[in-house]
Structure formats: C-alpha cells, structure tokens
Amino acid sequence: MKIAFFELEDWELEALRKTRFEGHTLELSAEPMSARGLARDGDADVVSTFIHSTLDRATLERLPKLKFIATRSTGFDHIDLAFCRERGIPVANVPSYGENTVAEHTFALILALSRNIHKAFVHTLARDIPFQALRGFDLAGKTLGVVGAGRIGLHAIKIAKGFGMQVVAFDLRRESLLAEVLNFRYVSLDELLAASDIISLHCPYTPRTHHLLNLENIRKVKRGALLVNTARGGLVDPAALTQALDEGILAGAALDVLEGEELLKDERQILEQPLAQDKLRMLLLNHSLLNRDNVVITPHIAFNSREAVERILSTTVENIRAFLAGSPQNVVSSS
Secondary structure, X not given: OEEEEOOXXXXXXXXXXXXXXXXXXXXXXXXXXXXXXXXXXXOOOEEEEOOOOOEOXXXXXXXXXXXXXXXXXXXXXXXXXXXHHHHOOOEEOOOOOOHHHHHHHHHHHHHHHHOOHHHHHHHHHOOOOOOOOOOOOOOOOOEEEEEOOOHHHHHHHHHHHHOOOEEEXXXXXXXXXXXXXXXXXXXXXXXXXXXXXXXXXXXXXXXXOOOOEOOOOHHHOOOOEEEEEXXXXXXXXXXXXXXXXXXXXXXXXXXXXXXXXXXXXXXXXHHHOOOOHHHHHHHHHHHHHHOOOOEEEOOOOOOOOHHHHHHHHHHHHHHHHXXXXXXXXXEEEOO
C-alpha cells in the first residue's frame, strides 16, 4: 500500500524516514493536503494529515484507492466523516496525547488575562508602567466553570484546585465519584454560565455543540466573567462573543481557537476564490477580536509542546500499523 503523510515538520520528516512499514511505500510532504495538490499522491491507500488539511468530499473523491485516514489530532472536524462512512473508510484519531499540555496552556491564558500579562509586556517595551491600569485579580476563591469534563477538562480542574478555586462543570456524562474526589459540582450549562468567574471550554466540536455559546445564552453569563477557549472555534458564535465584549457581559476572552481561523491563517484564499458572505463576516469579526486589548489570542498552539507532538506522531504510526495488521484502533468513523 502507499502511505502518504502531509503537513510534516522537519523533525517529523526525519523520524518517519527512519520508520519502517514493511512492504509498503511511504510518501512524505510538508504541504497540507488539498484537492489541488494530489497530483503525486492521488493513488494513496492511507493518508495522514494534521488539522490544516481539509479532507472534504472534493478532496476525498480524488483518492479512489483510499482505505484509511489517520489524523494527527484529537479533533476530526476537518474530515468529511459522512463521505468516509459512505465509502467504508475508517478514520482514526489521537484520542489522548496532551491532557496536561492543553490544560497548562489554558491556565497560561487565564493568567494572561487575570494579571494583564499581555498588556504589561507591551507597556514594558514602551518603558511605560501604569501600575493601576495593570492591576489584576487573584484566582483563589474565584469560580471556574469547565464545559466538558473529559480528560483535558479534568486536568484543568486539578490545576484550578491548586490555585484555590471553586469549580463547577457541565458535561452530558457525569462521574459522581470523580466530582467527589476532585471536589467540584456538576451543574447545567445555564447554571455554569451564571455562576462562573471564568468559563473554560473543553468539549469536542460536533453538530450538537456548534455555537454552544450563542446570542441567546451569552446573556446568561455572569457579568464581568472571562471566557477561555482551547477546544474548537465553532463552539462559540463570534457575533455573540463580540456583542458580549462590547456590552461588558464578558470582561475579556482568551482564545487559542477561532471559528474560521483557517481564513486568518491564509487570507490569500479570499483573492483566489469567491468567499461566502457568512465566511467574510466571520473573518471581519475575527479581525475585530485581534484589535481588542482585553482579548488574548494564540494561534491554535495549546497542544504544541515537544512532548505532546512526539506522542501524537507515535500514536499515529501505531494507528497505521494497527490498520495494516487488520485491527484498526482509535477509530472515530468506520463502515
């Protein structure tokens, strides 16, 4: 079989050149996968991509021999799962690689907002230190609302307890023993929004969680709260977020992900092809967020520690080997 890897960094290229898939051909590329870039690898049996490749129907239809997809991520919203089910193409992800990694970045963002670190950096460069304007607040005694108490969410709860915070959580699956051991309470989403000083999102993006925070429920947020999103951009309606910041419902936001972030990453797409009105509006809203001093944005790097990316590649190789051996693992979509 032909196995094609896309979006590889230099260290990944080096590591994979030393990896053996006996009896199979390996093709390695640093470029994202797209419908336009499949001239060489259109005959691939197995493909592995990161999150910046869009595996939509148009792209997948140009891979007639495709039998397996191994995404080097936990999320899989960049893959057309419905098409994969139609064609009987299993999709495997990396379900666990960085619970601590993402949770640590979450608290880096929380501290940036709570202690005005991003503002202090800019003022220090300008040799202008307005102490009163840079005054922050303690996390101890504040309430953290965790939306999605899975692996990453639970790790965030553990860290919060180290800061002396109270914690409430919303999740469709409730683990009462864990709640007792870690000393947090499960509540409804509305209760969480009303009670939390800081809201942190840690749930997957699905049709059910699309715009989980929206124009309707954003008004239920405790006035002056902070919002942190290290999960997926589509969980938050950017129009609702912008309105909440404008009206002071949210005092600030820290975002590692944005809905439509792929447009910010490569705005040349706007010139190369017509852009739907809703996507153009989303792009403009995201630009407005970039210009706010009470919003901290990082470029989807919550996962990006040395240890975590090594675990991602290792698990991906294991996923491919398991498929080649006839026993696929970590499958999120299959026939």
